[in-house]
Amino acid sequence: MEAYPFTVGLIRVITLEREEDRDCHGRLIMEYFPELRVISRCIPDQPEGVHSPETEALAAPKIVALAKELREEGADMILVSCAADPAVEDIRTLGIPAMGAGxxxxxxxxxxxxxxxxxxxxxxxxxxxxxxxxxxxxxxxxxxxxxxxxxxxxxxxxxxxxxxxxxxxxxxxxxxxxxxxxxxxxxxxxxxxxxxxxxxxxPVLCEGLFAKLEMLRRDLYR
CATH class of the missing domain: 3.40.50.1860 (Rossmann fold)
Incomplete structure (x- = not known):
């Protein structure tokens, strides 16, 4: 990832083939919060996303794996763009700020x-x-x-x-x-x-709001 004031790794919990579809939540956040850079990724093999305890359990390890990749690539924060907040607590154990849409x-x-x-x-x-x-x-x-x-x-x-x-x-x-x-x-x-x-x-604008707050918190105590 190129240098940027604050980079957000956004995880979509649905498998989307088209880049345009994958990035739509990130684009919405950047439209309203242009000081943020959002990199979006999708979990694999879940074309219907997360909509039940079973699909959430299936998604959780995939979400954590993507969070690790994004952290290694320089993300300052992880957003899990799902109202069930799957795997958010697990991501926080990696030592990176994380929030879920819910x-x-x-x-x-x-x-x-x-x-x-x-x-x-x-x-x-x-x-x-x-x-x-x-x-x-x-x-x-x-x-x-x-x-x-x-x-x-x-x-x-x-x-x-x-x-x-x-x-x-x-x-x-x-x-x-x-x-x-x-x-x-x-x-x-x-x-x-x-x-x-x-x-x-x-929910997506709320994710952006909390990412902006995390950016401000980091800058305040830097």
Whole structure:
């Protein structure tokens, strides 16, 4: 990796063949945080990504292996771009700062309202949301007909996500936290904000925010 003020190694937990698709989360982060350089990598042999305990367990050693590679190549921090935060704790034992999309999103969501609804691709909220939001987490739901992040990329999948978020608002949600980074890929947050008139927290932008904070922390204590 060439010298840069702060380099982030971003791990996608889905196998993507096209460089354009692999790099989309990194591009989004660099668009809003241009002082960061993001290098993106994908884990192998998981074309449907992580969407269950079984797929998370399968992904974990692959994520750690990529984190080691990125550390050796000069990454200052690792982002695991998945709301389940798979293998994040393991990466931290390598001696490099690491964050997952779930813990980043949960930390930000709690600042926007006392009643948070989580919209993801699993029937339960990822553990970081339960841990950080506590009683403020009023609902965790998945759009009807959605099995993996790939389903969100269809018109039907997008509409199903909009419909479920509207239902969450009707249940009293003051803020919607997106618990799937694939929802950032399709630009769902601004669509929901326009439809619902509620704050909608984008997980990839939250990753970028915490990477910027880590950069500032490092510079402050250098």
């Amino acid at each position: 813990e980043c999103t949960a930390a930000v969501a709690g600042r926007y309202g006392k009643r948070v609804a989580v919209l993801g691709i699993t029937p339960d909220a990822p553990s970081a949301f339960e841990r950080l939001l506590g009683e403020g987490l009023i609902d965790a739901s998945m759009p009807d007909g959605i099995r993996s992040t790939l389903d969100l990329q269809t018109p039907e999948g997008r509409q199903s996500a909009v419909d479920k978020a509207a239902w969450q608002k009707a249940q009293g949600a003051q803020v919607i936290a997106l618990a799937c980074t694939g929802m950032a890929t399709i630009g769902l947050a601004p669509v929901l904000e326009k439809e619902l008139g509620l704050p909608v927290i984008d």
